[in-house]
Amino acid sequence: MTTTHPTGTREAWLTARLDLLEAEKELTRRSDELARQREALPWVRVDKTYRFETGKGSASLKDLFDGRSQLLVYHFMFGPDYQAGCPSCSAIADGFDGFAVHLANHDVMLTAVSRAPLAKLNAYKQRMGWTFPWASSVDSDFNFDLNVSFTEQQQRDDSIEYNYRRGGHAMDATPVPPPVVEFAAACGTDAPTYSRDRPGMSAFVLEDGVVYHTYSTYARGLDGLWGMYQWLDHAPKGRNETGVWWHRHDEYAKR
Template sequence: MTHPVVSREEWLAARRLLLEQEKEATRLLDEVRARRRALPMVAVEKDYRFTGPDGPAGLADLFEGRRQLIVYHFMFAPDWEEGCTSCSLLVDNIGHLAHLHGADTTLALVSRAPAEKIAAFRARMGWQVPWYSSHGDDFNYDFHASNDEQVAPVEYNYYDKAALERRGLHFFTKGEGHAASVFVRDGDGPDARVLHSYSCYGRGPELLVGTFNYLDLTPSGRQRHISEFPHHDRYGAASGGTCH
């Protein structure tokens, strides 16, 4: 233990100072959330095709009849035998979907791995969240969660390839990346439009990892980088994880 041990009065003074910083951060976050909600939207024109537990599906089908759709781009490339450990940590933290559904919002996972691999890994992890394969489709490339300059111009976290390389982020110029995208259904029936409202990358989806929020309350903090958390069925058998 490296933390100083002080009197209750000294601790209270330090805690009150931190409280002011926490309130300032909360107010700033409220402003960011308001600006996120107010972002303009872009109509999705392409007919994306997925394979889910019930067979072929289009992007509109992923809404399951609700108005809003949150897609987590789960890192699972076609040649991988299991999904990314960091993404798995995030999915482990998804709560009961009834609360999202009650807010007219659907959450779904999308990966480039074939549907058969997804189904096997989903069963292994014991997850119930809907998970679709975009294998052979441009969806992940168009929303910049996957990068291959043979398929589409490289872009990640709103930086092109040159900007990523200037920042030393070469590992984001090829392959899979952490990402989440939000869509809104405008209208009803077959003529309803799908609109894209928001996407975030890198550490952006980190706000969905409840484990981190708990650990951030403790003196020891997160203790590991997100990539060092193993699949939940491998604790005791591995010291960390990988996203390949």
């Protein structure tokens, strides 16, 4: 069988590769500049009191730093009515244990936060074999204030603002896209309930006893955290997607 992809000599490949290298270097330089802009964002003081349930007991936002001056929070989609964590968030979280230890030894604490009760989070964490910290914000406004959780009223009023804009996200589309229905079923709930929680990542800093919010990103802004996609982007066929192909890591053998 003859491949449908263009083929050529090693010399032709090298010429094309050197052109691509220049484009890759430009992307790297642009990424470095974006990182500088991200660091230059003004810090916003967090005066509101938030409480979380953790493996160490009730905790404040300051407690989540665990002795470090910086805190990265992954907003993991696991609502109170879910029976299991979001498969997409689970794929991202599969990489946390590997680099959390390095971050912790570089003055950065990584934790996940979800609205599900701590018992549900701990049971799912055990199932997945994870060890990274995971806090419950079930009785807190934290997720709502960081724009990763929304109320039924906001859904009815079509007033959800996610990723710094109102509407326009797949979870808010009508009719509901098949992947949203599929993921909701995988979490043991329906699409509207599933969609009241969204993924995101937020950064905080602790300075002179004061916590500041420094950054949040959502939706495609999380692409860099998907370890598997960074590898696929270097694979011969790229992401090669025609729909939802990933599952929780303990479910592949069952398919």
